[in-house]
Amino acid sequence: xxxxxxxxxxxxxxxxxxxxxxxxxxxxxxxxxxxxxxxxxxxxxxxxxxxxxxxxxxxxxxxxxxxxxxxxxxxxxxxxxxxxxxxxxxxxxxxxxxxxxxxxxxxxxxxxxxxxxxxxxxxxxxxxxxxxxxxxxxxxxxxxxxxxxxxxxxxxxxxxxxxxxxxxxxxxxxxxxxxxxxxxxxxxxxxxxxxxxxxxxxxxxxxxxxxxxxxxxxxxxxxxxxxxxxxxxxxxxxxxxxxxxxxxxxxxxxxxxxxxxxxxxxxxxxxxxxxxxxxxxxxxxx
Amino acid sequence: xxxxxxxxxxxxxxxxxxxxxxxxxxxxxxxxxxxxxxxxxxxxxxxxxxxxxxxxxxxxxxxxxxxxxxxxxxxxxxxxxxxxxxxxxxxxxxxxxxxxxxxxxxxxxxxxxxxxxxxxxxxxxxxxxxxxxxxxxxxxxxxxxxxxxxxxxxxxx
Numbered sequence: 001x002x003x004x005x006x007x008x009x010x011x012x013x014x015x016x017x018x019x020x021x022x023x024x025x026x027x028x029x030x031x032x033x034x035x036x037x038x039x040x041x042x043x044x045x046x047x048x049x050x051x052x053x054x055x056x057x058x059x060x061x062x063x064x065x066x067x068x069x070x071x072x073x074x075x076x077x078x079x080x081x082x083x084x085x086x087x088x089x090x091x092x093x094x095x096x097x098x099x100x101x102x103x104x105x106x107x108x109x110x111x112x113x114x115x116x117x118x119x120x121x122x123x124x125x126x127x128x129x130x131x132x133x134x135x136x137x138x139x140x141x142x143x144x145x146x147x148x149x150x151x152x153x154x155x156x157x158x159x160x161x162x163x164x165x166x167x168x169x170x171x172x173x174x175x176x177x178x179x180x181x182x183x184x185x186x187x188x189x190x191x192x193x194x195x196x197x198x199x200x201x202x203x204x205x206x207x208x209x210x211x212x213x214x215x216x217x218x219x220x221x222x223x224x225x226x227x228x229x230x231x232x233x234x235x236x237x238x239x240x241x242x243x244x245x246x247x248x249x250x251x252x253x254x255x256x257x258x259x260x261x262x263x264x265x266x267x268x269x270x271x272x273x274x275x276x277x278x279x280x281x282x283x284x285x286x
Numbered sequence: 287x288x289x290x291x292x293x294x295x296x297x298x299x300x301x302x303x304x305x306x307x308x309x310x311x312x313x314x315x316x317x318x319x320x321x322x323x324x325x326x327x328x329x330x331x332x333x334x335x336x337x338x339x340x341x342x343x344x345x346x347x348x349x350x351x352x353x354x355x356x357x358x359x360x361x362x363x364x365x366x367x368x369x370x371x372x373x374x375x376x377x378x379x380x381x382x383x384x385x386x387x388x389x390x391x392x393x394x395x396x397x398x399x400x401x402x403x404x405x406x407x408x409x410x411x412x413x414x415x416x417x418x419x420x421x422x423x424x425x426x427x428x429x430x431x432x433x434x435x436x437x438x439x440x441x442x443x
Contacts, residue, residue: 126437156437194361195431219436
């Protein structure tokens with residue numbers, strides 16, 4: 001199920017960033033890029049889908065970013081980053097050949113083993129698709145292990161859709177149900193319009209609630225309404241997993257910046273079952 | 287699809303599937319099956335609201351025409367849901383447009399006959415109005431969420 005960070009030689013000093021080289025940069029949207037990174041040392045940082053790394057731009061700062069892909073070669077990392085502040089703006093501006101610091105991996109991962117033999121429902125909103133993409137790639141790599149695989153993805157507009165090439169490819173797969181919806185369509189959009197929780201009702205015939213594992217990532221309001229919809233359809237709270245974003249700083253449960261109730265989300269999260277989070281869901285910023 | 291009767295479609299549509307056979311037959315007497323090609327309008331803003339649509343398959347865009355911008359989709363509705371409730375309330379004119387984005391099949395009810403049926407069989411009327419209220423509530427919730435611009439820029443970091 002949810003596993004702690006894998007111990008690697010680098011994890012022996014979790015405060016020490018290792019040098020990585022940007023080997024490719026793909027522009028996803030106006031303000032978002034996906035970077036592929038290769039280690040410049042012999043140390044391999046093995047991240048599981050759902051875990052995050054602390055990426056540092058030398059002299060600027062450090063931010064937590066989830067892994068968004070699987071390594072093509074051992075030790076490689078893939079991260080999708082949106083420019084929303086000083087550090088992320090610098091990360092988005094990087095190009096192949098640039099160097100950054102990386103420490104991690106940190107936190108818990110998506111419950112892929114629990115989902116073996118089950119229907120899998122991935123619900124992503126906006127940039128929340130990034131952490132779920134790594135889970136989806138892992139699922140598709142061992143597609144035979146899972147029953148129905150359903151992906152519901154909501155974005156602000158067609159121009160804000162991430163991973164367009166992947167989406168086109170996935171839409172063609174007969175063993176994957178992918179539904180995409182946008183809040184604000186442009187004149188060329190011929191797909192669904194509306195918020196992502198609406199899609200769950202449409203998909204009800206595709207999954208068996210008692211044998212479904214749901215994984216959700218997106219803005220917290222979207223996750224709240226998605227949880228309610230999943231509950232209405234009978235998916236138990238312990239089978240609903242969320243990835244929560246917080247102000248992770250030390251990333252090892254020392255500084256307390258990411259605390260939510262009894263949880264340090266950098267260590268106990270970011271992926272947690274809703275059954276554990278439910279008592280804190282009444283907290284305004286849950 | 288074309289060879290299925292209204293009654294067969296009502297027996298499987300989520301809106302009517304759990305009604306008794308007698309109630310489904312009462313409703314079928316007020317309805318016909320219609321097919322809409324892509325870009326064909328089911329209903330248009332300002333026109334008399336004379337029908338109620340149960341969408342069987344396809345995709346329908348609920349939209350408003352903005353001068354200078356053209357049609358602006360607000361939400362889409364898939365098979366298994368319903369379109370149009372302006373016929374329930376005076377002055378019974380459509381508030382928005384509804385346009386098929388894909389080839390769409392619907393069971394189309396004659397609003398006048400449906401209103402008469404509701405008055406004649408108040409229990410059936412209440413059940414169906416409750417279902418419509420459920421759909422209206424869902425749409426209102428979705429519209430409110432869309433207003434929040436959920437996927438806008440997060441906090442700076």
